[in-house]
Amino acid sequence: MKRLILNRLLISVPLLLAISFTAFILRDFMETDAFDPLQESQNLPVSLRRSEIIQRARAESRDLPLFYFSIRPWSYPDTLFRFVIKSEKKRIKRFLHQGVPWPSVHVYVTLEREMVEKAAHRLDKLLVEELSRLDDLNAMSAKLDAMTDSTRAGVLWGKLKSSLHEMQKSRKWFPLFVPVPGWHGSHNRFHIWLNQIMRGDWGVSRSDYRPAWVKIREAVSWTLSINLVSLLVVYLLSLFLGEWLFRRKEQHKGKIIESVLFFLYSIPRFFLALLLILAFASDTLSPALHIFPSPGFFDSNPEASLLEQWGRYGAQLVLPVICLVLPSLAYLTRIYSIRLRDEKNKPYAFMAWSKGDAEDFITRRHLRRNALLPLIALLGMEIPALFGGSVVIEVLFNIPGMGRLMLQSILIQDWLIVFNILLLIGTFTILGKLLADLLYGFTDPRIRWRAS
Amino acid sequence: MEGLMKIRFAQYWQNKSATYRAALLVIVGSLFIAAIANLVANEKPLFCICEGRWHFPAWRDYAEYTGLLRKTTAFEYTDCTHRLPAPVPYSPSTIDPDGSGYLSPSAGWALHGKKHWLGTDALGRDVLAGMIHGTRYAWLIGLLSTLLAGIPGIFAGMAIGYWKDHKLKLTLFQGIGLVLSFLLWIYEFLMIGSLSSGMVRMVLLVAWTALFIWVCSKWLKPGRRSGLKTFSLPVDSLFMRFIDYFESFPRLFLMMALLVFLARPSGALLIVLIAFIRWPLFAQVARAETLRESALNYVKASENLGLPWYRILSRHIWPNIRSTLLVTALFSVSTAVLLEASLSFIGLGLKLESVTWGSILNEGRQYLPAWWLSVFPGLAMFILLLSLHWILDEKSRNGAHREGW
Numbered sequence: 001m002k003r004l005i006l007n008r009l010l011i012s013v014p015l016l017l018a019i020s021f022t023a024f025i026l027r028d029f030m031e032t033d034a035f036d037p038l039q040e041s042q043n044l045p046v047s048l049r050r051s052e053i054i055q056r057a058r059a060e061s062r063d064l065p066l067f068y069f070s071i072r073p074w075s076y077p078d079t080l081f082r083f084v085i086k087s088e089k090k091r092i093k094r095f096l097h098q099g100v101p102w103p104s105v106h107v108y109v110t111l112e113r114e115m116v117e118k119a120a121h122r123l124d125k126l127l128v129e130e131l132s133r134l135d136d137l138n139a140m141s142a143k144l145d146a147m148t149d150s151t152r153a154g155v156l157w158g159k160l161k162s163s164l165h166e167m168q169k170s171r172k173w174f175p176l177f178v179p180v181p182g183w184h185g186s187h188n189r190f191h192i193w194l195n196q197i198m199r200g201d202w203g204v205s206r207s208d209y210r211p212a213w214v215k216i217r218e219a220v221s222w223t224l225s226i227n228l229v230s231l232l233v234v235y236l237l238s239l240f241l242g243e244w245l246f247r248r249k250e251q252h253k254g255k256i257i258e259s260v261l262f263f264l265y266s267i268p269r270f271f272l273a274l275l276l277i278l279a280f281a282s283d284t285l286s287p288a289l290h291i292f293p294s295p296g297f298f299d300s301n302p303e304a305s306l307l308e309q310w311g312r313y314g315a316q317l318v319l320p321v322i323c324l325v326l327p328s329l330a331y332l333t334r335i336y337s338i339r340l341r342d343e344k345n346k347p348y349a350f351m352a353w354s355k356g357d358a359e360d361f362i363t364r365r366h367l368r369r370n371a372l373l374p375l376i377a378l379l380g381m382e383i384p385a386l387f388g389g390s391v392v393i394e395v396l397f398n399i400p401g402m403g404r405l406m407l408q409s410i411l412i413q414d415w416l417i418v419f420n421i422l423l424l425i426g427t428f429t430i431l432g433k434l435l436a437d438l439l440y441g442f443t444d445p446r447i448r449w450r451a452s
Numbered sequence: 453m454e455g456l457m458k459i460r461f462a463q464y465w466q467n468k469s470a471t472y473r474a475a476l477l478v479i480v481g482s483l484f485i486a487a488i489a490n491l492v493a494n495e496k497p498l499f500c501i502c503e504g505r506w507h508f509p510a511w512r513d514y515a516e517y518t519g520l521l522r523k524t525t526a527f528e529y530t531d532c533t534h535r536l537p538a539p540v541p542y543s544p545s546t547i548d549p550d551g552s553g554y555l556s557p558s559a560g561w562a563l564h565g566k567k568h569w570l571g572t573d574a575l576g577r578d579v580l581a582g583m584i585h586g587t588r589y590a591w592l593i594g595l596l597s598t599l600l601a602g603i604p605g606i607f608a609g610m611a612i613g614y615w616k617d618h619k620l621k622l623t624l625f626q627g628i629g630l631v632l633s634f635l636l637w638i639y640e641f642l643m644i645g646s647l648s649s650g651m652v653r654m655v656l657l658v659a660w661t662a663l664f665i666w667v668c669s670k671w672l673k674p675g676r677r678s679g680l681k682t683f684s685l686p687v688d689s690l691f692m693r694f695i696d697y698f699e700s701f702p703r704l705f706l707m708m709a710l711l712v713f714l715a716r717p718s719g720a721l722l723i724v725l726i727a728f729i730r731w732p733l734f735a736q737v738a739r740a741e742t743l744r745e746s747a748l749n750y751v752k753a754s755e756n757l758g759l760p761w762y763r764i765l766s767r768h769i770w771p772n773i774r775s776t777l778l779v780t781a782l783f784s785v786s787t788a789v790l791l792e793a794s795l796s797f798i799g800l801g802l803k804l805e806s807v808t809w810g811s812i813l814n815e816g817r818q819y820l821p822a823w824w825l826s827v828f829p830g831l832a833m834f835i836l837l838l839s840l841h842w843i844l845d846e847k848s849r850n851g852a853h854r855e856g857w
Contacts, residue, residue, distance in 0.1 A: 011693070018697050030713050073643065097646045136648065179639050262845070266838040268790055270797050271830035274817060284821045388702050395798050396817060406705055407798060410712045418709050422701060429700040 001448055004441045012430050019426040020197070024190055027419040028066070032086065050085070057084035061192055065184040068191070075175035077102045078182060094135040099171035108163045115156050137168050206414045215405065216421060223389035223401035225310065226317060230324040231382055238329050242336030243363070265330035270392040273323040281319060292319050295397040320397045324390060332375065339371035373444060380436020384429040472846050475839030482836055486588040493540035493581035500532040510538060542578035544585040544807035552576035554822040571824040573815050582807040583829050589808040590836065593723055593792045594785035600727035602781055605734025610765050613742025617688045622672070623680040629671055637664040695732050703729040711800045719802055726788050737780045741773035779847050786840040793833055809833050
């Protein structure tokens with residue numbers, strides 16, 4: 001058993017690291033360098049805006065290498081990560097991938113930025129800005145030629161033109177295809193980010209400047225409470241119902257229940273929820289059946305305890321819990337009763353029966369234990385769902401849980417929250433698997449025996 | 453149908469239970485509707501005679517170009533002499549000004565001259581027409597994503613289930629070379645991919661990948677450098693760890709994030725995304741089945757005959773596991789349909805103008821008094837899923853691997 005635990009723990013550590021790295025990379029990939037509408041005005045001059053972004057990036061130590069090591073093309077500069085503005089970095093990379101060596105890219109880019117910042121005329125500035133939106137060398141040189149035909153012929157324009165010409169002339173393809181490894185040490189963004197996550201500093205949401213941790217915790221409290229209740233109900237009911245079904249398999253009542261369960265298993269959860277709302281929470285179809293309050297507003301009050309909140313919103317939570325319970329109940333009950341039947345057909349059950357054991361005793365003593373095994377594995381899989389919640393149900397019933405928080409954050413592209421949630425649920429998935437494995441080992445001696 | 457085919461079909465049909473037959477009928481019927489959706493629900497007539505000329509507007513586009521403006525042809529056929537309208541004379545995007553503002557089915561029946569059998573939505577789009585075209589979307593997404601997930605998943609799963617942890621023997625030299633050349637392949641692949649010229653890029657990518665495969669196949673030849681100490685590559689363990697890693701992300705969430713990041717993608721991209729998150733299922737099932745089969749005597753016999761691994765897999769193992777994989781594929785179709793509908797339901801699905809079951813349901817959820825918007829498409833989906841599940845259930849209960857296709 002000890003060996004099993006150690007084995008599983010050792011496996012899950014690299015998995016956790018891989019998951020956190022993926023969440024980190026994906027967030028970095030999706031993040032745009034948009035301006036914060038609240039913190040700065042769009043009317044600031046370009047140079048000031050730029051320097052402010054760079055300053056903030058430095059303060060958040062975003063001008064560091066991404067990971068402990070990197071593999072880059074030979075033609076890349078070794079400090080490309082210092083460009084914190086994504087659009088600039090992307091453009092430079094485009095130049096480099098057209099075969100231009102870094103020195104001439106550098107000359108051109110600085111010249112262009114200088115022109116934007118120090119342009120004498122407004123028209124000059126507009127023209128250069130238009131140029132700086134292009135990244136294809138041929139298109140750029142055509143554009144520049146069109147711009148500087150007669151009227152725009154200053155010194156800077158001439159310099160820009162010659163450096164662009166230089167870029168086009170000095171293209172070399174070979175260095176692009178030679179990989180160069182580089183070592184950055186622990187002073188990198190992933191390391192710092194992971195440390196922050198471990199310390200509980202999860203960053204600040206871009207939409208309302210609240211700490212991500214607080215937002216997620218509030219959402220988790222709702223989702224977790226609803227899902228825990230439904231999980232308890234599901235497991236208790238399905239154990240009871242599954243055994244009942246197994247006992248009266250051949251009878252009429254059992255068959256009816258079985259087909260009802262099959263229907264429930266196939267019904268899409270959101271359709272079930274819509275039907276329940278239409279039937280019991282609105283006046284449209286049947287005013288007489290309007291038992292539950294309509295899906296409404298939750299005033300999530302962080303000070304109030306969970307019990308208080310349940311007391312206040314309990315009536316609103318009945319329908320979502322039913323929606324969560326019914327399909328899973330159908331699934332689990334079917335699995336359990338089928339497993340019981342399968343176990344009954346095995347030789348050991350026949351042996352027990354022919355020995356003269358009562359059927360009830362066989363079920364209780366032998367069949368149940370074996371049939372419960374897949375349910376334990378499923379229990380482990382339910383753990384991430386406890387925290388993740390069901391998006392459609394939460395959106396439909398307006399519950400401020402994880403699913404709805406996720407959807408809202410995705411829609412406003414608040415990737416910090418999104419990937420923190422992903423990381424959290426990924427972690428819980430691994431922990432759930434670990435738990436399932438351990439429970440399996442605990443209940444099934446065969447697995448313990450195989451592991452050691 | 454005649455002769456042997458007829459007998460086989462009759463046998464197949466008679467051996468099935470009534471529910472199985474009904475489910476099969478539902479599936480074939482909805483596939484049929486999906487295939488001819490354009491002829492069932494279309495604002496253009498199927499056939500008409502205008503000024504002595506025959507037109508088939510539903511099949512062909514008779515748009516005439518007058519200057520820059522493209523003439524809309526939908527209303528021109530009204531003054532033709534003989535018209536055969538489609539059974540549901542609306543396309544899913546047809547906006548009927550008389551039917552706007554949530555016309556209920558009963559009101560839709562009462563509407564003079566036009567029948568909206570299942571009501572309309574806020575803009576006056578016919579629900580039935582939307583549902584018929586939604587069937588097409590559901591099947592397209594279900595089948596194509598299953599195909600796209602199944603092919604790589606089954607290939608990977610079978611190979612890994614066959615090699616297990618001990619069949620792929622390498623010398624240390626070979627192992628290091630393999631890893632390095634794989635890394636180099638990825639690196640150059642990315643670099644070539646970032647070139648700007650499309651044609652050159654395609655040719656280079658194909659040539660480079662072919663070179664990589666050729667070198668690997670030479671390099672990994674068994675018996676090469678014999679006499680050196682070999683170790684076995686634990687393909688199976690590595691793959692299982694990878695699956696663990698892949699499955700530990702909440703995939704619906706990840707997919708939602710990707711959909712928003714890519715800003716309402718086309719149907720093709722949605723299919724690719726669904727396939728991307730579903731392929732491990734196929735790989736796992738194929739691996740488990742191959743593992744079971746390769747422990748049997750016939751596989752051992754063919755190994756002892758000296759058959760190469762790909763021949764054993766394709767000629768001996770595949771025919772024995774394909775029926776189980778068919779069950780997996782059916783399951784995958786049902787989950788893909790469900791996934792697409794849930795995404796559309798929360799408003800993240802296909803582009804706005806494409807009407808699917810999920811998008812009608814989404815409208816229904818935003819305006820609950822229009823119950824027909826949520827009940828009918830939901831019912832359609834429920835019936836499709838139910839019949840898929842019936843067939844799945846029966847197939848897996850009868851032991852799919854005993855039954856053949």
